[in-house]
Amino acid sequence: MSLRIALLGLLVEAGPSSGYDLTKHFGLSTSNVWSAKHSQIYPELRKMEADGAVTAVEESGARNKRTYEITDGGRGELRRWLIETDPNRDVRSEACLRLFMLPLLDPEESLPLLRAEAAVYQVRVNRLKSLAESMDSDLNRYQATLGVLNMTALRDWATYVADDIERKAAEKRA
Template sequence: MSLRHALLGMLAQGPASGYDLLKIFEISLANVWPATQSQVYAELSRLADAGLVKVAAQGPRGRKEYAIDETGLAELRHWLTEVEPSHAGRSDMLLRVFFLGQVDQEQARAYLRRRAEFGAEQHERLAALKGVVSGGDDDLSVYGRLALEWGLRFSALQREWAEWAEGQLQQDQGKPPE
């Protein structure tokens, strides 16, 4: 996925300024595809230069409201239906797991404990967003709920797996799991 397609998808819902898009990112897409202010504004300029969006309105202090045009909508639809998602299975977290034998057992267990805590924290943060997207029947709410549920399930899986893995290390050392 690219920031380009995330912005096109949000603009397909209606015109928005860079600031508006950043706010939407904060409550929805940041969990899927984080972006900074400079990235969003730079990509909006590139989208406009490529003829995929247009400046629909300008306000005070240089505020620009962008709208997707037919070319941008066609690009979004092409990406949604014809471009296969990346299935790259890179995970620096799991790469570290492969090499935990290079540190002592307590450090390895502490690493796994931190992964469990991270999963729990992420799950809690995502659960807090349920109220934000639960009531709407617009596309961002409907499909946002589906993405949010994936995040909730994935974060729960991360926590459960890390707790299990830590328990495995404790068993391998002959210690009872905590």
């Protein structure tokens, strides 16, 4: 369901798009909330077309490109899902699972890894901040901002835990 909803949302946001275009969106800010590979997206779009949630126009040009557009039915489906569905609140993030368990290692091992994670998230914060500023639509700015807040939280956590572990290791030595 989530993939279908994500695709409907992207089609509203970005207008008519090919499977290729939609695949690229999952590599940008959307990957902060959901992601999918082209091998899952292409069949899903065909299924949505069969259900009448989207329509497709096949380009006659040399490149065999199909452009999908959301239908009124698709819009209704998306709206109902947003309004009526109690979303599943579980999160799946391998990177957070790793963060979560990094403190299991000895300080000599965990500290550089935690500092490296903080740096990774700092880069993402910077990138998303400038992305947010360059966005012309409110929606895109909101979406980039969600990424900024999420990445900031992870950066802050990694820094806080590294500092705490460092302080405790110093106390022990003293």
